[in-house]
Amino acid sequence: MFEVPNITPAIPEIFVFSMACVILVLDLYLSERLRAVSYVLALVTLVGAAFLTLSDFSNTSITTFSGMFVDDAMADVIKLATYVLVFFVFVYSRRYIQERDMYRGEYFVLGLFGVVGMMVMASAGHMLTLYLGLELLALCVYTLVAFQRDSAVATEAAMKYFVLGALASGMLLYGMSMLYGATGSLDIAVVNEAIGHMSADDLILIFGLVFVVVGLAFKLGAVPFHMWIPDVYQGAPTSVTLYIATAPKLAGFAIIMRLLIGGLEDLVASWQDMLIILAVLSIAVGNVIAIAQTNLKRMLAYSTIAHMGYLLLGIISATPNGYSSSLFYILVYAFMSLGTFGIILLMSHAGFEAERLDDFKGLNQRNPFYALLMLILMFSMAGVPPTLGFYAKLSVIQALIDVGLVWLAIVAVLFAVIGAYYYLRVVKLMYFDAPEVDEPIAAGSEMQVFIGANALAMVLLLPWVGNLMAVCAMAIKGLA
Template sequence: MTPEIPNMWLALPEIFVCAMGCLILCVDLFVSKQARMVIYWLSQVTLLGAAALTLNLLMTPAGMTFSGMFVHDSLSNAIKLATYLIVFFVFVYSRDYIRERGMFRGEYFVLSLFGVVGMMIMASASHFLTLYLGLELLALSLYAMVAFQRDSAQATEAAMKYFVLGAISSGILLYGMSILYGLTGMLDIAGVRQAVAGMAADDVVLIFGLVFVVVGIAFKLGAVPFHMWVPDVYHGAPTSVTLYIGTAPKIAGFALVMRLLVGGLEDLAVSWQDMLTILAVLSMAIGNVVAIAQSNIKRMLAYSSISHMGFFFLGVVNATPNGYSSALFYVLVYAVMSLGAFGMIILLSRSGFEAERVDDFKGLNQRSPWYAFLMLLLMFSMAGAPPTIGFYAKLLVIQSVIEVGMIWLAILAVLFAVIGAYYYIRVVKVMYFDDAEDTTPITASLDMRVLIGVNGLVLLLAMPWVGIIIDVCGRAVAGIY
């Protein structure tokens, strides 16, 4: 057997980002403290370059490389492009924040970029090993980023919790994969799929393995009852890191679900549908109810992210292409909203002051009607109120649930959405109806001001083109290799 030379071309974006990460690490050693801005620009150029390379690959027909370990298809492209865009925004929002807090170092950007590589590999994984590799690359980068503020006890504690629970969840996922391997003798996802098709769908050992896989996914996405790490990590991590964790990895999480559950184990859909239904209902319930009690906005958004993951699972439970595309749309919209919401927290924070409490938003309409309006859009979008795009996201997942006749689930979902609306409008309430306690002018760099404006307004102005976005999601999912 002669070793096959893999087609590197398809993995060029990953190779590029990886190489640039290493380059930035070296450059960082030689630039002076004043010239560190170079690192930032290099990181942004890396993302743009990767985007260009991925766009260039769009026309290349879908295919596998590295002996079937790596797949290039419409889904991987869509997820990668969304990831670049989100991380680009994350870097812009974070730049001043991390500089003011002494975190502006090469490692920060290198870890972020390696995280991006991890997500890209997850999106393109067609093999248990590559999937796990991507997942761990992302996770390890995130652990280090959470602990980046060495002197902060809170951040260290959060990193510790994140690491321990993350390691356990990786272990669980890996155990599930190993059971599947034991049963099928296959590690590549297409092979597993074939082998599973030949087995009884209620094979106990198979279901046993599936449970571990589902639990692993639920852990990584932070769905109830595996959500314990989410509030602590969101709260304890520096806001710029929370911004990172709360956005792009959710999209990569969608890839994880698609590759493992849909790509590999779709024949077991009957079983995982039930499991995901339970996860979805619990996440929507606990996430929305507990968020009401939070006075810290980062914690509140953490619980809100748990409830959003519940809604996201609604799109997956019906196991139809329509449902998957609605889940992709949901997770993309969620990433944009979460980006904006944490961006606003960063915007209101300044050196020596973290705008972490809901009360820190008091009287924002007096301080700046424009930012208050953006936050209003973000909050109503998260609540799922039209005409914001958050409504269409909820509409689509609920539609996909009703399509398969689970009307009770749809009714539960909308009721939880109403409960959720309460804590979002509470933020609007403090911004518009309370008097400002803190009248420090809000300052931000020009690029941040522009991007956060775009970020907020897109939720409203995307309305006429929402059909096109949905079409793109549908095509991304339909083209899965």
């Protein structure tokens, strides 16, 4: 008997997908002058999706499409943050892509399809759904990286990204097939159920788990599976780096939660050890190698690797408290990263990429306000109070100490000090050095407002940091 599935939980996905298709077609008929229509429509799509998700927001978990699609509080929180992040990404990118002949409808369409991919990842109840979302996102991003067709660097980055990304997807799929062999299902809830009746030392399960973790670590960029991150971050057009460095991290967190916590929770003893190794290596390698960089985008790539290590710390603690601290961490990180790459976009202009560290010399003399914003972002990245970045680090370290992993907390703290050095160096360049060029920084007014709000939020949201953490805790509670 055929039953029509309940499509209401998936309405935001359907909406974004349809709108992306509409923009794709409409854009064919738009002249160059009217390109702004695609841009505005893309923004409207995100706002509309936010309304749809909010109107449907609830604490209860609803599954549909025979358990392939889950709509719970964590998915909704991640989706909402994704809309906001991508909205900012589009606003920040606009002038940059205009100046580089990338201002085309496809840019926004690919961005929106990527959003659909991330939404599907956040709501995946089945390993195939999860894989579908992951690949949809990945294909969009590969294309975006190569969007500047005549740039050799970007093409090389896209190639690397594609090859390594395909390899990672293969690993993940292989791991999933092992799990399927062991449990007889790809439905995450069923897998979880089946593992509960099996021995946690089952060889095939562990085998599958290893491949799944490797695949996830690849996607997240945790050491030793991080090689693609610096090249892609540096090679991609900055507006695309901005896209990669923000929302997909949230989706990555979501699939970790779905797979490791939702599906493989009973194997916690095994994956906890693997994640500890990944986390310690990421924090150490990321923070130390970042010191040696002279290219800001590359430095931020290594900083991302380190931040992914901190993100894993909360998951390692394997408590709801730890998961919610990781969610909080990744949310804060995504917005810091958004602001930082936003400033690079702001400083760039036609024919000039502000991606060398030296390009930030004397920024305080050129424009004190932008220097202040970057200062806040850098201290937030370093985890220095009173910025949100501090609370993010505090919460994951607290989760670790809660479960008695004090040594890991101390390692994390020591590397945070090493990490502080290269963030401080940016502040030093901006405030203590004389500028190399003295031309004023041109920026659109909408960009100024958004980037100002983005960076100042790292400090101004302080009184409500408790509420933000409560939202994260609620999102995680719905999961359990």
